[in-house]
Amino acid sequence: MPRQRDPRFSKRQLGRLLRTFREQAGKTQPEVATTMDWSVSKLIRIEKAAVGVSTTDLRALLAEYGMHDPEVVADLVEVAKESREQPWYARYDAVTSEPFRRLLAYEGSTAAIHQFHPVLVPGHLQTADYARAVLGSHYSGVDLDLAVECRLQRQYRFESDRPKMVALVDEAAVRRTIGGPEVLRAQLRHLLARSAEDCTTLRVVPFTSGAHPGMGGGFMLLELDDEIGDTVLFEESVGKDYLATGDSEVVTAAWERFLAIEQLALSEADTTTLLRQLVES
Incomplete structure (x- = not known):
C-alpha cells in the first residue's frame, strides 16, 4: 500500500502554509487573532503545529488571507482532516x-x-x-x-x-x-x-x-x-x-x-x- 504522511506532518505542513499565507497577506498574528476573535496564542499554536485546526476555522483563516481558490481550499481542508486522524501505530x-x-x-x-x-x-x-x-x-x-x-x-x-x-x-x-x-x-x-x-x-x-x-x-x-x-x-x-x-x-x-x-x-x-x-x- 502507498505510504501515507503521518498526521503530525500533515499538521506541520498546514501550519507552515498558514503562516506563509498570513505573511503574504501582510498581516501580523495579533491582527489576525483580533479579526478571528481568538487569542494570539491559539494562532501561534496552529502555525507551530502544536494543535490542529478545525475545517471551519481553516476556511475562515483562508478567507482572511484572501485565499478563495476552491481547489486550494479543498486540498487544505483535506490536509486538515488528515492532521486530526489517529496514526496507524496508535x-x-x-x-x-x-x-x-x-x-x-x-x-x-x-x-x-x-x-x-x-x-x-x-x-x-x-x-x-x-x-x-x-x-x-x-x-x-x-x-x-x-x-x-x-x-x-x-x-x-x-x-x-x-x-x-x-x-x-x-x-x-x-x-x-x-x-x-x-x-x-x-x-x-x-x-x-x-x-x-x-x-x-x-x-x-x-x-x-x-x-x-x-x-x-x-x-x-x-x-x-x-x-x-x-x-x-x-x-x-x-x-x-x-x-x-x-x-x-x-x-x-x-x-x-x-x-x-x-x-x-x-x-x-x-x-x-x-x-x-x-x-x-
Missing part, C-alpha cells in the same frame, strides 16, 4: 516507546534509510518468525502478538513504496541462530531476496574487521523527503533511545560513524556469497 502504544513512535511517524516521509545493527537483522528486513523470536525476549502472550503485528505492519506500509535502504549488519547478526537453525536459514533467504532489489543494499561487516565504530549499538539515519528536508537519527543503546533532527552535531557524528563502518563492510557481491554459504551450511 494501537501499539503498549509495545512501543515514544521515541520509537516518533520514528514511525518520520518513516511515512522517508526518502532513504541508512542503518547499522551489531547483533540483529534490522526490523524492516525481518521475517515474521525471526521477529517473533527476537521480540519474545521482551514480550509474551498478547503483547508479543501485538509487537509482532506492529513490526509486520511497519514493513507492509513500505511494501509498494519502499525508500532507498542501505543496511549494514555485523557478521554476528547473520550467524546468531535466533529462533533456531531453520528460522535463521529462512531469514537469510529473505535477506538474499531483498538484497536483490534495486532499492535495497545489504552489506555485512565481517568478524575480520576487528573492533569498529558500530560496536556501541545499532542506529538509523532517515533522510526525509524534500517537503520536510531534514535528517533524523534514531539510536538504540542499553536502556536508551532518542531522536535528533537537523544538522546537529550528534547527527553529523552518526553519519561519520556510518561511513566509517561502511568502509569496513564486505562488498554487496561478497555479502551475497557469504549469505548463500550460510544458507547451504
Whole structure:
C-alpha cells in the first residue's frame, strides 16, 4: 500500500502554509487573532503545529488571507482532516516507546534509510518468525502478538513504496541462530531476496574487521523527503533511545560513524556469497 504522511506532518505542513499565507497577506498574528476573535496564542499554536485546526476555522483563516481558490481550499481542508486522524501505530502504544513512535511517524516521509545493527537483522528486513523470536525476549502472550503485528505492519506500509535502504549488519547478526537453525536459514533467504532489489543494499561487516565504530549499538539515519528536508537519527543503546533532527552535531557524528563502518563492510557481491554459504551450511 502507498505510504501515507503521518498526521503530525500533515499538521506541520498546514501550519507552515498558514503562516506563509498570513505573511503574504501582510498581516501580523495579533491582527489576525483580533479579526478571528481568538487569542494570539491559539494562532501561534496552529502555525507551530502544536494543535490542529478545525475545517471551519481553516476556511475562515483562508478567507482572511484572501485565499478563495476552491481547489486550494479543498486540498487544505483535506490536509486538515488528515492532521486530526489517529496514526496507524496508535494501537501499539503498549509495545512501543515514544521515541520509537516518533520514528514511525518520520518513516511515512522517508526518502532513504541508512542503518547499522551489531547483533540483529534490522526490523524492516525481518521475517515474521525471526521477529517473533527476537521480540519474545521482551514480550509474551498478547503483547508479543501485538509487537509482532506492529513490526509486520511497519514493513507492509513500505511494501509498494519502499525508500532507498542501505543496511549494514555485523557478521554476528547473520550467524546468531535466533529462533533456531531453520528460522535463521529462512531469514537469510529473505535477506538474499531483498538484497536483490534495486532499492535495497545489504552489506555485512565481517568478524575480520576487528573492533569498529558500530560496536556501541545499532542506529538509523532517515533522510526525509524534500517537503520536510531534514535528517533524523534514531539510536538504540542499553536502556536508551532518542531522536535528533537537523544538522546537529550528534547527527553529523552518526553519519561519520556510518561511513566509517561502511568502509569496513564486505562488498554487496561478497555479502551475497557469504549469505548463500550460510544458507547451504
